[in-house]
Amino acid sequence: MHENSTPDDTTTTTLYRAAAAAADGPPALRLPFDATGLTETPISTERLVLRPLEASDAPDVFxxxxxxxxxxxxxxxxxERADAYAxxxxxxxxxxxxxxxxxxxxxxxLPGTPSVEDGARDRVIGDIMVRxxxxxxAQFELGWIVHPDFQGKGYAREAASAIRDFVFATLHPHRIQAFLDARNDASAALCERLGMRREATILEEQFNDGEWxxxxxxxxxxxxxxxxRG
Ligand SMILES: CC(C)(COP(=O)(O)OP(=O)(O)OC[C@H]1O[C@@H](n2cnc3c(N)ncnc32)[C@H](O)[C@@H]1OP(=O)(O)O)[C@@H](O)C(=O)NCCC(=O)NCCS
Structure with missing residues (x-):
């Protein structure tokens, strides 16, 4: 509790949130959903085109x-390359x-930037997972990765906000979340740019690279x- 708040403030906040949550209604996910349709009608942002990842994108992803x-x-x-392509x-x-x-x-x-192995294709500079x-x-999760040459230019934010909007509008989750290594400041900053709130730090939740x-x-x-969005 905030040092200036009273039990009444807390009670009011809890009641307000409970009422708002109740007004949202029960889970109403629109599943099943096949993302293949986004190949024909991709999501376009100011600078990017977002379409389903293809096996033939492997050279750019690598x-x-x-x-x-x-x-x-x-x-x-x-x-190694073969494993990465698989x-x-x-x-x-x-x-x-x-x-x-x-x-x-x-x-x-990124239209106008050629793919590393096929100049006729647009380069894949990163990808975003929707799970x-x-x-x-009715909970969804996003995860992202961008080539370092294209970081710090707002591309991750541009893509992730468009995908967040698409997921909320099309699939109707109650919330969207992201799980990240607690030391990942760039990813945390991206979450905050997307209007997400840090809700928890889950201690020793994963054992990777020989450490909790x-x-x-x-x-x-x-x-x-x-x-x-108003
Ligand atoms: C997490 C990750 C995707 C974030 O990418 P990013 O490029 O930092 O994120 P954004 O697209 O939001 O770019 C923001 C930066 O671009 C700058 N920027 C430049 N031009 C911009 C524009 N036109 N619009 C918005 N921001 C712009 C911003 O000022 C900001 O810079 P700052 O970080 O110095 O404040 C990236 O660090 C990454 O791929 N990391 C490795 C993989 C990883 O850890 N993934 C997460 C696993 S959970």
Whole structure:
């Protein structure tokens, strides 16, 4: 409790939130959903085109997946090219959301910047995963990664805000959350730019790279997202 608050303030806040939550109604996820349709009608932002990841994007994805610093806070091993290509093919094949753990991945393509191996294609500079955390409770999760050459330019924010809006509008989750290594300041800053709130630091939640690591939980409720959009 804040040092200037009284029990009445806390009670009022709790009652207000309970009423607002009740007004939101029960979970109403719109599943199943097949992201393949976004190949024909991708999400366009000011500078990017967001469409389902394809196995043929592997050369571009490898450009960021092979950089150890990029993986510092991502629980992926450093893969050799063949393994990395297989990993991209597996992520690209995940398209249908029907229940817990199902996910799809959207490639962040930058029109006008050629792909590393095929100049006729636009380069994939990063990707964003959309996952069902809980179908029963209408919870979704986002995860992101961007090539260092394209970080610090607002591309992650541009892509993630468009995907957050798409997910809330199309799939109707009650909240969207992100789990990150508690030391990942760049990812935490991105969450805050997206209007997410740090709700918890979960102590020693993962064992990676030979050590117990804390996880930060960020989240935004559907009604908060709607209010911010006016
Ligand atoms: C997490 C990650 C995606 C964040 O990427 P990012 O590029 O820092 O995020 P943004 O797109 O929000 O860019 C913000 C920066 O761009 C700057 N910027 C420049 N031009 C901008 C523009 N037109 N619009 C918005 N921001 C702009 C902002 O000022 C900000 O700079 P700052 O960090 O110095 O304040 C990136 O650090 C990453 O890929 N990390 C490795 C993988 C990883 O850890 N993933 C998360 C696992 S949970």
């Amino acid at each position: 450009e960021y997946q092979r950089i150890p610093e990029v993986l510092t806070y991502v629980p992926w091993p450093l893969r 990993h991209t093919a597996k992520r690209a094949a995940a398209r249908v959301l029907a229940g817990d753990g199902d996910y799809f991945v959207l490639a962040m393509t 069902v955390s809980s179908a029963k409770h 690591q804390d996880t930060a939980l960020y989240g935004v409720l559907r009604r908060e997202w709607a209010a911010a």
